[in-house]
Amino acid sequence: MTAQIIDGRAFAAKVRAQVADQVAKLKEKTGITPGLAVVLVGEDPASQVYVRSKGQQTIEVGMNSYEHKLPADVSKDELYALIDKLNNDPAVHGILVQFPVPDHLSETEIVSQIDPGKDVDGLHVVNAGLLASGQKAMVSCTPLGCLMLLRDHLGSLSGLDAVVVGRSNLVGKPMAQLLVRDSCTVTIAHSRTKDLPDVVRRADIVIAAVGRPEMVPGDWIKEGATVIDVGINRIERDGKNKLVGDVDYATAVERAGAITPVPGGVGPMTIACLLANTLTAACRANGLPEPEGLTA
Numbered sequence: 001m002t003a004q005i006i007d008g009r010a011f012a013a014k015v016r017a018q019v020a021d022q023v024a025k026l027k028e029k030t031g032i033t034p035g036l037a038v039v040l041v042g043e044d045p046a047s048q049v050y051v052r053s054k055g056q057q058t059i060e061v062g063m064n065s066y067e068h069k070l071p072a073d074v075s076k077d078e079l080y081a082l083i084d085k086l087n088n089d090p091a092v093h094g095i096l097v098q099f100p101v102p103d104h105l106s107e108t109e110i111v112s113q114i115d116p117g118k119d120v121d122g123l124h125v126v127n128a129g130l131l132a133s134g135q136k137a138m139v140s141c142t143p144l145g146c147l148m149l150l151r152d153h154l155g156s157l158s159g160l161d162a163v164v165v166g167r168s169n170l171v172g173k174p175m176a177q178l179l180v181r182d183s184c185t186v187t188i189a190h191s192r193t194k195d196l197p198d199v200v201r202r203a204d205i206v207i208a209a210v211g212r213p214e215m216v217p218g219d220w221i222k223e224g225a226t227v228i229d230v231g232i233n234r235i236e237r238d239g240k241n242k243l244v245g246d247v248d249y250a251t252a253v254e255r256a257g258a259i260t261p262v263p264g265g266v267g268p269m270t271i272a273c274l275l276a277n278t279l280t281a282a283c284r285a286n287g288l289p290e291p292e293g294l295t296a
């Protein structure tokens with residue numbers, strides 16, 4: 001079998017068009033323009049690229065973008081003072097602190113400073129708890145994007161066996177929560193999993209969120225399974241820089257029923273869902289109905 005390619009870039013463009021449409025209506029009806037603040041600490045080159053791309057796409061859908069660049073040696077007090085200011089700024093509906101941050105700062109502590117209603121990354125314990133208990137939360141953008149692709153491709157996910165490889169707070173854990181909510185039978189695998197190949201072989205849905213280039217080979221994939229590759233790894237091959245996922249695309253494409261490519265799969269969906277979450281946060285902050293088709 002040769003897999004159908006799930007075109008995340010095209011789907012993300014559709015999500016952004018929906019966001020743009022609903023932002024325009026919101027502005028017209030209420031005068032509210034959703035605003036997203038992105039905080040970048042230091043000069044990590046990959047982070048700079050993402051932050052620029054987030055800023056551009058925020059403007060393109062008609063929202064306000066606020067970028068805050070802080071030096072790598074910024075003190076935690078200065079960073080928290082900025083977060084506090086953004087928490088209290090009514091023009092800012094979403095706040096994202098780009099990770100990784102320099103070693104003298106704690107990601108967990110940073111996230112705990114953000115107003116949960118503005119936590120568009122869905123990382124605050126309040127949002128993790130709301131999601132885990134089946135309530136309305138801010139859901140981390142990458143898992144939300146993966147869920148949208150899966151629902152679009154498969155329709156109902158009910159009763160399917162899903163394996164999530166990776167248990168991070170940003171991707172693996174919220175992904176597993178969303179799949180459980182859609183009635184999948186979910187296994188969360190990680191670096192201590194015994195016989196990972198065997199665990200992956202059982203899955204109708206494989207989500208790879210590990211951070212190891214091409215770690216999942218095609219012969220771990222059940223024939224016809226749907227494979228969502230979250231990994232973004234920069235490698236050098238044949239003297240060229242290349243972006244590859246956590247799945248060995250060349251062999252997996254021969255076994256899977258459908259697969260997301262890297263680039264052009266999950267990555268663009270992450271940014272589209274960040275914009276969707278910012279719109280959702282703006283609606284909730286103003287007691288307005290949820291945007292249509294953009295929440296989990």
Ligand SMILES: NC(=O)C1=CN([C@@H]2O[C@H](COP(=O)(O)OP(=O)(O)OC[C@H]3O[C@@H](n4cnc5c(N)ncnc54)[C@H](OP(=O)(O)O)[C@@H]3O)[C@@H](O)[C@H]2O)C=CC1
Binds near residue numbers: 168169171172230268
């Ligand atoms: N496309 C997108 O939009 C996004 C892509 N990413 C990418 O997704 C990947 C994962 O990101 P993130 O979740 O933040 O990463 P983390 O490093 O936080 O988590 C990686 C997870 O993978 C597990 N793991 C590591 N090695 C193995 C192994 N050999 N076998 C099985 N499991 C293993 C770890 O297990 P343990 O807990 O036991 O250590 C951990 O749970 C990265 O490539 C990242 O760049 C991330 C965010 C967005």
Ligand SMILES: Nc1nc(=O)c2c([nH]1)NC[C@@H]1CN(c3ccc(C(=O)N[C@@H](CCC(=O)O)C(=O)O)cc3)C=[N+]21
Binds near residue numbers: 049121
């Ligand atoms: N607080 C926080 N939240 C995040 O969600 C977060 C983060 N920090 N730090 C880094 C990771 C990674 N991440 C990506 C977003 C978009 C693409 C993306 O658009 N990728 C394109 C290609 C980009 C390229 O060419 O480099 C694609 O896959 O097609 C990738 C990765 C969000 N993350």
